[in-house]
Amino acid sequence: MAFLEVKNIRKTFGETAVLKGIDFTLEEGEVLSIIGSSGNGKTTLLRVLNFLERADQGKVLVDGEVIFDSDQTMDEKTIREKRLKLGMVFQNFNLFPQYTALENVALALNLREEEGLKGEKLNFFQKRAKRKEIKEKNSQIAMDILKKVGLEDKANLYPCALSGGQQQRVAIARAMALKPEILCFDEPTSALDPELTGEVLKVIKELKETSNITMIIVTHEMEFAKNISDKVLFMAEGKVEAFGSPQEIFEESNNPIVQAFLKRDWQGEQA
């Protein structure tokens, strides 16, 4: 049994079928790149996995546990627990502008632990002390994660004072803080100036080398996908057109659609 099993995911927006039955599996610690032209459902697939869209049909299992099943309705609380198995890094970073880099990383941790305080019978002052304790502990955790993405010296800056690449690195740290089992990236470098993509890709690469986290990356950076991936999934028109090792997809594929895409892309990069 594979670590991540995605079974027959279908999603329709109005009249348009965006996902027409997606199936794939992934082993723990593997890095999957999802490639293909724009508008072929790559982002929607990530959004379905992260509960930002509800699939019309299909099943998702992580480590044997059902985290999504279109035949079941889950209440919000269950969804909140299940979705934490996955983390998400957005194309546009989506950092919270009113918080510093450190606060961005620590916020969700603080909120989760403060929720736990509600059940305890504490008076106002005890609660305040507990909150302070939680905050200090999580600030330390957040700082350690920021160190991993090389931004400990920017911890107290607000997102508007950071470059795009730095913002995306904070966003990666923020997603890592909740210790997801699978980290998803939705075109993490598409919103960046070309000279800034390198630092973000480097952080993702280091993440792969230093941790055993499973990653799913939707990307247009073919060279990067080729180097970092254990598996590559090629999507076309809402379907899995090809799935295999980078070698199989980039070098050995005789699928005409894949070949056409890769050819165009190489040319595009050279132009």
Added chain:
Amino acid sequence: MEVFWEVSLTLGAGFVTSILLFILTLAISLPLGLLMAFCSMSKIKPLRFAMKTIVWILRGTPLMLQIFAIFYLPGLLKLFVWPQMHTGWEWFDSTISTRFIAALVAFGINYAAYFSEIFRSGIENIPKGQAEAGQVLGMTKNQIFSKVIFMQVVKNILGPMSNEIITLIKDTALANTISVYELIFYSKKYMLDGLIWPVFYAGAFYLLFVGGLTLLFGWLEKKLSYYKV
């Protein structure tokens, strides 16, 4: 000089009522406006429609008319429809006048309608990605609104809000139409007695107050300028 002191004291007392009306109106209309904003963005269609209609009526008719409606309607109902209806308590009327209450209710719902539209556009202008980022981090809807969205909305709406709030202090003058003893009521009284300058003097009260408000909002804006939405 003695006249000046007397006028100052009387107008001052009137202005205290004006400010009280101003503060209580804000206390009612800000939360009510937020609630109405949520209703007008609700997924329930009838609720949304009802709220849009209410906002349309409240913004589409003169505030003075609304003050009259709220002040006179109970009496008219008693007279023609429901003779047993209770319209007020004497002790209550002698402490806080029912006139003041009527004006407060009218201002409260009228300004809530304006505020609700400011809140609504402020909330809708926050990029969807902010809420989504909160969702994937496992936050509840309430946490997303209070910890992520709200402060950004506050920053977004500070400009239109300060406009509306400055208008409110001057609109309190309308309460004199149902004889609430506020600033304009007293200055008008002097005018009818043949003393014209207190009316202009009253203007200075508003001017000074709005000056204070302007400084306050400028300070707030500066305080929130540490981040960009």
